[in-house]
Amino acid sequence: MAVQTFKIPESIKKDMKYSFCPGCDHGVAVRLVAEVLDELGLRENTVAPASIGCSVCLYNFLDVDMVEAPHGRALASATGIKRAHPEKFVFTYQGDGDFASIGLAESLHAALRGEKVSAICINNTTYGMTGGQMGPTSLIGQVTTTSTMGRTVENYGYPIKIAEHVALCDGTAYSARVSLDTVANIRKAKAAIKKAFEVQLKGLGFGFVEILSTCPTNWHMTPTQAHERVRNEMMKVFVPGVYKDITANNQ
Amino acid sequence: MAELTIGKKILTKGNYAIAHAAVLAGCECYFGYPITPQSEIGEYLSVKMQEEGRAFVCAESEISAINMVMGACSTGAKAMTSSSSCAVALMQEAIACACTDELPVVLISVMRGGPGLGYIYPSQGDYNQATITGGNGDFRTIVLAPSTVQECVDLTYKAFHLAHKYRNPTILLADGLMGQMMEPVEFKPYPYEEIDNSDWALTGAKGRPARSIKSLAVDADKQCEHIKNLFAKYKKIEENETEWEEFDTEDADIILMSFGSPSRGVKSAVKELRKQGLKVGFFRPITLFPFPSKRLAELAQKVKKFVVIEINMGQMVRDVRLAVNGAAEVEQINKPVGAPIDVETIIEEVMRMS
Numbered sequence: 001m002a003v004q005t006f007k008i009p010e011s012i013k014k015d016m017k018y019s020f021c022p023g024c025d026h027g028v029a030v031r032l033v034a035e036v037l038d039e040l041g042l043r044e045n046t047v048a049p050a051s052i053g054c055s056v057c058l059y060n061f062l063d064v065d066m067v068e069a070p071h072g073r074a075l076a077s078a079t080g081i082k083r084a085h086p087e088k089f090v091f092t093y094q095g096d097g098d099f100a101s102i103g104l105a106e107s108l109h110a111a112l113r114g115e116k117v118s119a120i121c122i123n124n125t126t127y128g129m130t131g132g133q134m135g136p137t138s139l140i141g142q143v144t145t146t147s148t149m150g151r152t153v154e155n156y157g158y159p160i161k162i163a164e165h166v167a168l169c170d171g172t173a174y175s176a177r178v179s180l181d182t183v184a185n186i187r188k189a190k191a192a193i194k195k196a197f198e199v200q201l202k203g204l205g206f207g208f209v210e211i212l213s214t215c216p217t218n219w220h221m222t223p224t225q226a227h228e229r230v231r232n233e234m235m236k237v238f239v240p241g242v243y244k245d246i247t248a249n250n251q
Numbered sequence: 252m253a254e255l256t257i258g259k260k261i262l263t264k265g266n267y268a269i270a271h272a273a274v275l276a277g278c279e280c281y282f283g284y285p286i287t288p289q290s291e292i293g294e295y296l297s298v299k300m301q302e303e304g305r306a307f308v309c310a311e312s313e314i315s316a317i318n319m320v321m322g323a324c325s326t327g328a329k330a331m332t333s334s335s336s337c338a339v340a341l342m343q344e345a346i347a348c349a350c351t352d353e354l355p356v357v358l359i360s361v362m363r364g365g366p367g368l369g370y371i372y373p374s375q376g377d378y379n380q381a382t383i384t385g386g387n388g389d390f391r392t393i394v395l396a397p398s399t400v401q402e403c404v405d406l407t408y409k410a411f412h413l414a415h416k417y418r419n420p421t422i423l424l425a426d427g428l429m430g431q432m433m434e435p436v437e438f439k440p441y442p443y444e445e446i447d448n449s450d451w452a453l454t455g456a457k458g459r460p461a462r463s464i465k466s467l468a469v470d471a472d473k474q475c476e477h478i479k480n481l482f483a484k485y486k487k488i489e490e491n492e493t494e495w496e497e498f499d500t501e502d503a504d505i506i507l508m509s510f511g512s513p514s515r516g517v518k519s520a521v522k523e524l525r526k527q528g529l530k531v532g533f534f535r536p537i538t539l540f541p542f543p544s545k546r547l548a549e550l551a552q553k554v555k556k557f558v559v560i561e562i563n564m565g566q567m568v569r570d571v572r573l574a575v576n577g578a579a580e581v582e583q584i585n586k587p588v589g590a591p592i593d594v595e596t597i598i599e600e601v602m603r604m605s
Contacts, residue, residue, distance in 0.1 A: 013461070044457035047326060050465065059463040065453035067325035068465035070348050073318035076310070080322025081453075083306035084280050084330065088455060106318070109311040 009034035011043045013063045023223025025180045025213035026054055029122060030061050032190045033093060036197055037064070042089045049077035051094040051103075054128045058093050072103025075110035078117040091118040091197065097127050100162045101136040107166070111206040114171025118196045118207040121162055123177075123238060124215040132218030136160045139237055144218075159237060163210040167243035173205030175244040179212040179235065181227040188240075195245070204246060212238055253303060256438045265403045266291035266430040269359055269423065272407035273331055274299050276441050278357070280306040280330035282319035284338065287371040288427035289361035292333040306330075313338040317345040317358070324354040325464050327452030329411055333359035335427075336377055337368055340385065346420055347386025351466045351481070353451075355414035355421075359407070362426040364588035373427035374588040375511060378566035381424045382540050389478050391485045393421040393492070394539040396510045400434035406537070412443040417488055418451070424539060426562070428512045428590065489541035496535040499525060500550055503532030505605060509560040510536050510567060513591035517560050520597040527598075529605055539567070544574035551578035558601060560584045562591060 008014075011034040020026045037043050046064040050056055052071035059066040069077035074092040082090045092099075099107050099121040110117065126144055127133040134144040134151060137159045141150045151159075167175040174196050178189035189211060196207030212234050214226035221229060242248070253274040263271070270292045273281070281300050283293040293309075300307035306323070310316035316332045323330035334342065339360050349356045360381055364374040381394045393413050395406040406423055414421035453462055468474035499521060500506055509517040514535045524531040534550070534557075536543050551557070556579055559568040565583045572581050584600050586592055 045455045047453045047455060049322060050463070056467055059461075059465065063456060063461045065456050065461055066463045066465075067322065067352070067453055068463070068467060069318060069322070070344050070466075073314065073345070076315040076318035077322035077325070079308060079315075080280065080282065080319035080324070080330065081326055083282075083308060083319070084323035084326050084328035085454075088326070105311050106315050109315065113308070 009038045011037040011063050012061060016061050019057055019060065020054065021217040023214060023216040023226060025124070025211070026122060028180045028186060029120070029211050029213065030058065032186070032193055033120065034062060036190065036194045040194070040197055040201070042197070046089045046091070047081050047085065048091050048093070049074040049081065051092060051098040053095040053098050055093050055095050055098065055122060072098050072101070073106055074098060074103065075115070075117070075119060076106045079110055079113070079115050082115060082117050086116070089200065091120065093120045094122070095128070096121060096123040096125070096137040096162065097135045100160050108169060111166050111169035111172045111208065114205040116200050116203055116205065118200045120193065120196070121208070121210045122213045123162065123210050124213040125159070125234065126215050126218050128215045128218055132215070137162070137238070139233060161238060163208065163243045166208045169206070171205050172244050173199035173207055173246045175208045176242045177210040177212065177238055177240045179230055179240055181230045199247065210238070212240070253299060257440050258437070260435050260437045262433055262435050263400065264291070264431055264433045265400050265425060266361065267295055268400045268403040268436050269333070269407050269425070270295040270299070271438065272404040274303060275438060276408050276411040277329050278305070278331050278411065279328045280320070280323040281332070282308045282310050282316040282330070283332050284310050284313045284316050284334065286335045286338045288363055288430045289333050289335050289359065292359060313341040314345070317342040317356070320356050321345060321349050321352070321354050324349070324356050325453045327448035327454070329355070329415070331357035331359065333361065335361050336363045336365050336374070339377065339380060343385035346384055346392060347388055347390055348466050349420045350386070350390035350392060351388065351477070352464050353418040354464070355418055357410050357414050358420065358422045360422050360424050361430040362424065369588065371427060372589050373512065373562065375426055375513065375562040375566070376588065377424070378539065378561070378563060381422045390481060391540055393417065393419055393488060394424050395421070396424045396537060396539050397429060398511055398514045398535065400432060401436045403429065404436050404438060408441055408443065413492060415446040415448065417484060419484070419488070424511070426511055432512070492538060493541040493543050493545070494537040495543040495546060496537060498533050500532035500534060502530055504530040504555045505558060505601065506532040506534050506550060506554050507558050507560060507597070507601065508534045508571060510539060513560060513562055516591045516594045517597060519594045520601065523594065523598055524601060529601070531601065536567070542570045542574065544570070547571060547574035548576065548578070551575040554579050556580040556582060556604065558582050558584060558604060560592060560597060562586060562588065
């Protein structure tokens with residue numbers, strides 16, 4: 001008897017053309033978002049802003065209503081949508097450059113206002129779409145096209161720890177950092193996304209997940225090497241975990 | 252509650268008149284950041300919008316405010332922001348984006364002096380900023396310029412109507428004097444029909460394919476087609492919506508032109524010059540885009556000279572020159588910032604020119 005072991009989520013467009021680089025974690029992250037939208041029955045009630053960078057393609061993958069926000073402004077756009085239609089489900093899917101560099105003000109103020117929206121931030125320590133320049137999360141010592149001698153504190157300052165910053169905002173209901181380097185971690189990532197969506201549905205406040213992701217193309221690594229870098233270098237600076245959860249008993 | 256004011260004549264200043272008209276026009280969301288000389292709009296709406304159970308957000312910046320407006324507008328909601336000069340400068344990327352996205356954004360721009368921080372005295376230095384804008388690419392904004400507090404009301408209504416009718420960002424371009432000046436006004440009910448937006452608004456992909464509103468255009472041919480469609484829409488706006496005020500133009504040798512609050516003094520100057528026997532007419536564009544170019548081109552066939560009076564170093568005058576296309580002389584009376592040029596000075600200058 002045949003058993004179905006693989007199914008494309010309903011929230012993924014049927015005519016979707018995959019456009020991420022081989023080995024990039026965006027594909028896994030988008031799939032997790034789609035699965036959670038399916039499981040919570042949100043697809044038909046969602047209006048979501050798209051952001052700028054590799055994440056801009058989101059409307060090519062997800063079968064939900066989307067409006068593309070200018071670079072960094074996804075959470076301002078999300079605020080506008082949610083305030084106009086509090087009954088809609090609203091989430092953003094942004095890169096670290098969009099969320100934490102050009103859009104840091106929009107991001108943190110949405111969290112401070114306790115906007116009842118959810119945000120997912122892909123942290124791959126580089127500007128992927130423009131070809132691997134230094135970003136707000138690039139690690140100390142990281143070689144990029146704009147830090148060719150490696151990121152030094154003297155010249156470039158420090159990388160931002162996004163999930164910790166978001167957790168400090170009083171309007172945040174949930175903030176976590178996850179990775180996609182192992183099956184176990186992918187499962188944890190999905191649970192975190194679900195939690196960030198649920199706090200919105202319960203009207204508790206801002207829900208946030210930072211996802212540590214690979215960029216094999218711009219890191220000049222194989223997918224396996226890239227996941228090793230996530231484990232051995234990124235996780236030491238960007239420690240995975242739940243930084244705030246107002247629904248947890250021990251907080 | 253706002254409806255209680257309908258039909259009553261009250262004395263109020265331009266900023267409050269605009270804000271109250273927005274409520275009566277059915278504005279569902281206000282997002283804004285304070286800047287003089289328009290802060291009363293946000294202050295007033297912080298009370299009124301919440302009284303009416305509508306959305307009001309103090310945005311962390313003008314950039315955020317206009318993007319909130321765009322988000323709300325993507326759902327078809329009536330939404331607006333208000334700002335001034337150096338802060339409207341921060342919104343230029345979003346305005347361009349909203350034009351190509353065809354979002355019905357309403358922006359109240361109450362001009363102050365510039366460039367840079369300038370100061371809070373009145374100015375018309377942002378004619379170019381509103382009509383040409385600093386955004387990237389090919390697009391047009393609809394721009395309406397009130398010259399009385401009553402027009403602040405009527406044109407705020409119209410701004411919401413045109414923004415939604417044409418799915419195009421619409422700017423009400425007032426100045427600090429207009430915003431702060433008190434005059435009696437009457438609030439009539441919102442005179443326009445509601446526009447059906449069910450064929451494009453983002454409401455969730457229920458029982459229909461998902462919609463996306465975006466400016467990223469990776470296919471050059473499709474982008475060409477989209478922009479040509481936008482310009483076909485602008486042509487329709489020019490044909491249908493161009494509005495202006497004129498008098499004493501039929502036999503005029505000289506036509507004095509102005510927009511916004513300085514046109515009040517220009518009107519007095521025209522009347523005085525007529526008394527003194529000069530054949531002078533008055534022309535005031537109410538819509539700055541669409542600009543009344545066609546009517547100006549007609550008038551240029553029989554008029555010797557246009558004198559364009561602005562509180563800037565000559566911005567609208569370029570549109571006048573384009574419209575007149577060499578068929579008549581075009582001269583200017585300008586000062587860069589401050590209160591409108593006084594009637595005596597205009598009369599003196601025009602006498603010298605005639």
